[in-house]
Amino acid sequence: MNVFEKDQMYIAPTYKRFPLEIVRGAGSEVFDSQGKRYIDLGSGIAVTSFGVSDPLWQEAVIAQLGKVQHMSNLYYTEPCTELAEKLCLRTGMKKVFFSNSGAEANECAIKAARKWASDHYGPEKNIIVTMENSFHGRTLTTLAATGQDHYHELFQPLTPGFVSVPAGDPDALEKVIETGRVAGVLLECIQGEGGVLPLPADYIQTVAEWAKSRNYLFMVDEVQTGNGRTGELYSYMHFGVKPDVVSTAKGLAGGLPLGATLLGERVQDVFHFGDHGSTFGGNPVCCAAALSVLNRIDEALLSEVRSKGEYLRCQFENAPGVEAVSGLGLMLGLKTVRPASEVVTACMQNGVLCLTAKEKVRLLPALNIPFSLLAEAAEIILEACK
Numbered sequence: 082m083n084v085f086e087k088d089q090m091y092i093a094p095t096y097k098r099f100p101l102e103i104v105r106g107a108g109s110e111v112f113d114s115q116g117k118r119y120i121d122l123g124s125g126i127a128v129t130s131f132g133v134s135d136p137l138w139q140e141a142v143i144a145q146l147g148k149v150q151h152m153s154n155l156y157y158t159e160p161c162t163e164l165a166e167k168l169c170l171r172t173g174m175k176k177v178f179f180s181n182s183g184a185e186a187n188e189c190a191i192k193a194a195r196k197w198a199s200d201h202y203g204p205e206k207n208i209i210v211t212m213e214n215s216f217h218g219r220t221l222t223t224l225a226a227t228g229q230d231h232y233h234e235l236f237q238p239l240t241p242g243f244v245s246v247p248a249g250d251p252d253a254l255e256k257v258i259e260t261g262r263v264a265g266v267l268l269e270c271i272q273g274e275g276g277v278l279p280l281p282a283d284y285i286q287t288v289a290e291w292a293k294s295r296n297y298l299f300m301v302d303e304v305q306t307g308n309g310r311t312g313e314l315y316s317y318m319h320f321g322v323k324p325d326v327v328s329t330a331k332g333l334a335g336g337l338p339l340g341a342t343l344l345g346e347r348v349q350d351v352f353h354f355g356d357h358g359s360t361f362g363g364n365p366v367c368c369a370a371a372l373s374v375l376n377r378i379d380e381a382l383l384s385e386v387r388s389k390g391e392y393l394r395c396q397f398e399n400a401p402g403v404e405a406v407s408g409l410g411l412m413l414g415l416k417t418v419r420p421a422s423e424v425v426t427a428c429m430q431n432g433v434l435c436l437t438a439k440e441k442v443r444l445l446p447a448l449n450i451p452f453s454l455l456a457e458a459a460e461i462i463l464e465a466c467k
């Protein structure tokens with residue numbers, strides 16, 4: 082049996098895979114089992130921040146592998162504490178909890194909000210408000226947080242205590258807040274899976290401003306938008322707001338599983354011994370990888386991400402077959418005349434890997450993709466959109 086047949090035989094069919102086996106790569110170029118080259122504009126869905134088999138990333142991972150690959154959280158390891166320090170210094174947050182994925186980073190955010198609200202105001206204050214059309218993960222609790230009914234239908238009953246409101250409508254949010262039961266509001270500044278949809282800046286600012294006076298936590302899901310993706314270290318930084326809780330994962334460790342939940346001043350003391358835990362969370366190899374990623378996301382790189390994003394936007398805006406461009410930095414959505422899935426298939430045939438998000442073509446290239454590859458890929462995408 083070949084890889085496609087074995088996959089069909091042994092893997093639960095939860096993914097609709099393309100008939101493509103990627104066997105190796107370098108940076109933003111990957112190769113299939115037939116030796117065909119592709120320019121990768123998906124980065125494993127915003128994970129490989131510096132592309133595939135990046136030499137500096139590998140060096141950091143291999144060096145840590147040669148020391149210790151795992152220790153339980155009963156002991157200290159340097160990469161874990163170094164990374165926590167770096168994350169706090171760069172965001173002004175105060176404490177970090179490490180996990181292994183975006184869903185788990187959000188689970189921790191939700192637990193933090195519930196416990197914080199219960200500690201300060203009693204157990205009745207336990208509602209988490211999220212946005213319609215949001216995506217926060219696939220565990221039963223983060224599905225409940227996800228404001229898209231079609232994800233919920235087959236898995237009832239979900240964790241109770243979630244209310245989703247239309248993004249951009251402060252009155253709808255206010256109505257829920259008036260119940261006095263809201264522990265936290267969780268949002269993505271740019272809804273990724275929801276179709277690369279930026280939330281209105283004034284709405285994000287209102288949700289942030291109300292948090293203190295109305296006694297809830299302002300929580301930002303930076304799983305997809307984080308770690309340089311939008312041209313700032315975290316996307317909330319575009320909006321002049323200061324979240325109480327930030328969850329992140331995906332690009333943080335550049336291709337190894339790591340989630341992080343950052344706790345700000347109001348919530349820094351929420352967790353005590355035994356309140357939360359994870360066997361693999363804070364794994365030293367993943368943390369060493371993340372340290373190398375974070376150290377490279379400096380102002381020069383962020384400025385490059387912004388100019389590459391602008392460059393792509395200019396290529397696609399008003400181009401034939403493209404109705405609109407959304408997103409920030411290297412997180413872009415193209416509303417195309419042809420169905421997005423057809424565009425993505427045509428691109429793949431012509432050597433470019435891109436993604437869809439709802440009805441859009443979604444581009445999430447590596448942060449260090451060279452302009453020459455962007456130009457080559459843009460030409461192929463434009464041709465596919467016609």
Ligand SMILES: Cc1ncc(COP(=O)(O)O)c(C=O)c1O
Pocket residue numbers: 182183184185187216217218219269273274302303304305306330331
């Ligand atoms: C905004 C957001 N939150 C959470 C998740 C879930 O992350 P993971 O698949 O690592 O659990 C995703 C994944 O796409 C995401 O885009």
